[in-house]
Structures are given as C-alpha cells and as structure tokens.
Amino acid sequence: MSPLKFDFNNMLDFNVGEKDGVTEKELEEMAPAVREAHRHLGQLLDSPGDRVNLGLEWTQLPFQDSDTVERIQALGEEIAREYENVISLGIGGSYLGLKAAQEALAPPYYNEFAPLREGRPRIYFEGNNLDPGTLTALFKNLEPEKTFVIVISKSGETTETRASFELVKQWLKRGVGEEYGRQIFAVTDPESGTLRKIVDEERKKDEARFRDLPLLRGVGGRYSELNMGLLHLAIIGVKIAEVLEGAKAMAERCREESLSRNPAYLYAVLQTILYRKKGKSIAVMMPFSETLKSTADWYSQLLAESLGKKYARKITVSAEGLENWEMDKKRIVNIGRTPVACRGTNDLHSIHQNNAEGENNKTITFIRVENFKEDLSIPPFAGFLSDKKYSELLKLAQEATEWALGREKRPNCTIVMPEITPFSWGELLFFFEMATAFEGELLKVNAFDQPGVEGYKNYMYYKLHKPGVSEAIEKEIINHPLQKKERFIL
Numbered sequence: 466m467s468p469l470k471f472d473f474n475n476m477l478d479f480n481v482g483e484k485d486g487v488t489e490k491e492l493e494e495m496a497p498a499v500r501e502a503h504r505h506l507g508q509l510l511d512s513p514g515d516r517v518n519l520g521l522e523w524t525q526l527p528f529q530d531s532d533t534v535e536r537i538q539a540l541g542e543e544i545a546r547e548y549e550n551v552i553s554l555g556i557g558g559s560y561l562g563l564k565a566a567q568e569a570l571a572p573p574y575y576n577e578f579a580p581l582r583e584g585r586p587r588i589y590f591e592g593n594n595l596d597p598g599t600l601t602a603l604f605k606n607l608e609p610e611k612t613f614v615i616v617i618s619k620s621g622e623t624t625e626t627r628a629s630f631e632l633v634k635q636w637l638k639r640g641v642g643e644e645y646g647r648q649i650f651a652v653t654d655p656e657s658g659t660l661r662k663i664v665d666e667e668r669k670k671d672e673a674r675f676r677d678l679p680l681l682r683g684v685g686g687r688y689s690e691l692n693m694g695l696l697h698l699a700i701i702g703v704k705i706a707e708v709l710e711g712a713k714a715m716a717e718r719c720r721e722e723s724l725s726r727n728p729a730y731l732y733a734v735l736q737t738i739l740y741r742k743k744g745k746s747i748a749v750m751m752p753f754s755e756t757l758k759s760t761a762d763w764y765s766q767l768l769a770e771s772l773g774k775k776y777a778r779k780i781t782v783s784a785e786g787l788e789n790w791e792m793d794k795k796r797i798v799n800i801g802r803t804p805v806a807c808r809g810t811n812d813l814h815s816i817h818q819n820n821a822e823g824e825n826n827k828t829i830t831f832i833r834v835e836n837f838k839e840d841l842s843i844p845p846f847a848g849f850l851s852d853k854k855y856s857e858l859l860k861l862a863q864e865a866t867e868w869a870l871g872r873e874k875r876p877n878c879t880i881v882m883p884e885i886t887p888f889s890w891g892e893l894l895f896f897f898e899m900a901t902a903f904e905g906e907l908l909k910v911n912a913f914d915q916p917g918v919e920g921y922k923n924y925m926y927y928k929l930h931k932p933g934v935s936e937a938i939e940k941e942i943i944n945h946p947l948q949k950k951e952r953f954i955l
C-alpha cells in the first residue's frame with residue numbers, strides 16, 4: 466500500500482483561472498505525447514542494455530536483492546559500533562541524497578545529542594565545497610582514531626571530493642599511522658575511475674584497507690541515493706529495506722500509463738503544460754517540515770541537472786537495437802525549469818512574498834506532513850494560540866499558504882505524507898525521480914547527463930595543468946576570455 470497522496474487541484478483552471486492553470490482540454494491534448502513518452506520509457510525499462518547505457522538502471526534499485534541489503538545493513542552496524550564520528554566525502558549526487566536522508570530520517574539535532582544517536586556516530590558531510598574553514602574545524606576537533614571516513618565518488622575525479630580526500634587521508638595517517646587505510650571506505654565505480662584504482666592498489670597491500678561498495682552500472686549520481694546512500698542509512702540506524710519498500714510501492718504506481726493513476730506522470734504533465742504554455746519556468750519546492758529542507762535541495766539538483774539543457778536529444782539505434790542518445794547540436798533549446806528550494810513556515814517570511822505577488826512565473830510544490838512523531842501543545846492562557854498543537858498550526862499555515870497563492874492565481878500542488886518514515890521517504894524519492902525522467906521524455910532532452918557542469922571543471926583543470934585537457938578545450942578557453950574592465954570594478 467502506498468500512502469503518499471497528491472493533490473493537484475490548485476494547478477487547474479477552476480482554482481487559479483485559465484490563464485495560469487491547466488484546463489481539462491489541455492490535459493486531453495497531451496494524451497498523444499503521454500502515450501508516446503510512456504511507450505518509449507517502457508521500452509527502455511524493458512531493455513537491460515538500454516537501462517545501463519542510458520543511465521536508467523536506477524529504476525531497478527527498489528528491487529535490490531535482500532542479501533545485499535542485509536549485508537550493507539550489518540556493515541553499517543559494525544561501523545556505527547566502532548566509531549564516534551564519520552566523515553562522508555562527496556558532492557552533488559554523492560552528497561545531497563545522504564544529507565536529505567539524514568535530515569528526514571534521523572532525529573533532529575542527531576549530531577548534537579548522544580541519546581538521540583543511541584550510540585551511533587556523528588556524521589559530518591565534507592568534500593562538497595572548497596571552503597577551507599569547515600574541514601579545518603573538523604581536523605582541529607575530531608580525534609582521528611575515533612573517526613571513520615567514507616569517500617563517495619563515481620568518477621573519483623571530482624575536484625572537491627578528491628582534494629578533501631587527500632587532506633583527510635593525510636590527517637588520518639598522521640593521527641593513527643600506517644593502518645589509517647582500515648578507517649577508510651570507498652563507494653565508487655566497480656571498474657573504472659581514479660578512486661577505483663586507488664582502492665584496488667591499497668587492497669593489494671592489505672585486504673582490510675579501503676574496503677568498498679561498488680556502485681551499480683547505469684545509475685547516475687543524482688538518481689543513486691538508493692545505491693550509494695545505503696551504507697550511510699545503515700550507519701545512522703535506518704532500516705534500508707523499509708526505504709526500498711516505499712520506493713517499490715511508488716515504482717508500482719508509476720508503471721501505469723493513465724494520468725489518473727500515475728502521480729509522477731500527472732505531476733510531469735501538469736508542470737510541462739504550465740511551463741511551456743503558461744510561462745511557469747520556476748519550480749519552488751516548499752516542504753512544510755524543517756526535516757525535509759534537504760530533500761528539497763536534493764530535488765533542486767535532480768531537476769536542474771536532469772532537465773536544464775542546451776541541446777535537444779537525438780536518438781540513434783545501434784545494429785543490436787540499443788538506443789544511443791546524443792546532443793543534437795543543430796537544435797539549441799536552452800530548456801528546463803529553475804528549481805528553488807525553500808521550506809514552510811520559515812520562508813513564508815521570505816520567498817513567499819515573491820511567490821504570492823512577484824512575477825507569476827512559478828509553480829509551488831508543497832509537501833505536507835499529517836502526523837509528527839513528536840508534538841507540542843501551546844500552554845493555556847496564550848490567547849488565540851491557547852492549547853493549540855504545534856503540528857496543527859503548521860498544517861494550518863500550509864493550508865493558508867495554498868489559499869493565499871490560489872487567491873493570487875498562483876498554481877501550486879501538495880504532496881501529502883501521512884508521516885515521515887523510511888517507507889514514505891522512499892516513495893517520495895522515487896516519485897520525484899520518475900516525474901523528472903518523464904518530464905525529460907516530454908521535453909525530449911537527456912535527463913541523465915549533465916554536460917553543462919563540464920565548463921567550469923574544464924576551466925579549473927586547464928588552470929591547474931591537469932594532464933589530459935584537450936587542445937580543443939585549451940583553445941576554447943583562450944579564445945573566450947572574460948573582460949575585466951577596471952571601471953566596472955568599484
């Protein structure tokens with residue numbers, strides 16, 4: 466049973482008007498596009514070769530075998546028993562899912578209070594920026610012998626992760642000596658990449674060093690929380706099987722072609738109509754729970770990297786019948802909604818002003834939680850707030866925001882979670898992944914690559930004299946200098 470509910474009423478014309486909402490007729494007109502996108506996606510999902518080559522293997526993650534899951538759960542327990550701290554190194558897809566899981570599924574203030582952790586380690590996320598301050602603080606305050614390090618990188622090449630890993634290795638080695646490698650765990654590509662090479666070399670010297678979990682082939686970073694994030698879930702004491710059960714329940718709902726039964730398809734279709742026909746190019750994600758803010762950040766990456774694309778997708782088919790997706794350099798589309806992550810009620814006193822009265826160019830997605838594990842009652846004699854429950858006020862604030870936006874003809878929708886549990890969070894994740902993949906099909910872009918991220922990387926690699934930077938990249942950088950005129954620097 467899948468308990469997540471989706472309320473799309475406020476995206477329709479009867480609540481926000483025809484100019485800013487979707488009409489039944491517009492939904493019907495999408496039927497051929499939906500049919501074709503469903504057919505194409507279904508064909509790819511039925512083909513193991515296509516799934517791996519194109520980056521769609523994430524659709525299989527909910528169905529992982531239970532032995533693997535139990536092994537990872539036990540491994541996490543072992544690490545949790547032995548160490549007081551874990552430093553988790555990774556960026557983008559190798560970081561945001563873990564952070565989202567920790568905030569949603571571990572108790573609030575998990576790191577701060579030992580009883581909340583129930584003897585488990587504090588988790589510190591690093592390698593996701595190049596600000597020297599945060600890592601320095603950890604080096605000064607953590608004891609190396611009590612600290613375990615997990616480095617997550619599919620490629621092993623990402624500058625932020627690589628640089629922080631070098632520093633953390635040096636710090637560990639200084640603190641615990643030659644055996645430092647026993648306190649390092651890698652989550653990386655099973656066959657290729659710099660990190661895989663390091664792992665294999667270290668393991669030749671000592672089997673207990675640089676233990677690792679291989680990432681599945683054909684699962685891109687931002688779609689990989691249910692793969693690369695599993696060890697982290699086990700360390701913080703989350704039952705992995707429950708998260709996967711939730712994802713599985715959603716995967717089953719998302720098999721349906723009918724928009725009236727498939728919430729991911731309906732979300733993607735409504736967003737696409739509102740974007741392409743009504744100019745709603747900004748996607749505000751607004752959970753009404755402090756613990757889902759990082760889930761909104763995770764979705765921001767998912768949407769931005771998956772759908773923010775310069776070129777349309779060109780499909781060719783190999784002699785073996787497998788698809789190949791290329792960028793169609795003749796068709797510049799510069800497409801993709803811009804994500805904005807915020808949360809209620811905090812941002813009702815910030816971004817909401819613009820959501821309600823600024824340019825009407827956005828949709829707002831709320832996540833509403835019906836039941837909280839903990840609740841508080843306001844004391845009596847507190848005027849109109851007397852005896853009110855905190856959760857009651859929160860839900861009323863969400864309802865009020867829906868109303869206020871509806872009144873201003875701002876399309877919005879609400880995902881209702883009965884409670885934040887590993888099951889419902891697994892559902893939520895899979896829902897967003899499938900909705901994004903389907904939106905990619907409707908927009909006809911490759912939702913599983915991120916070529917736009919290469920520009921800044923190439924510039925850095927060129928400046929850092931990294932071996933292997935091509936002549937073409939060198940030429941491009943030399944031929945496109947940014948002008949820095951003194952009179953515009955004040």
Ligand code: PA5
Nearest residue numbers: 557558559618619620623686687
């Ligand atoms: O979604 C993606 O693929 C990216 O965000 C990557 O996860 C990110 O760039 C980190 O890459 P890697 O895991 O290779 O270090």
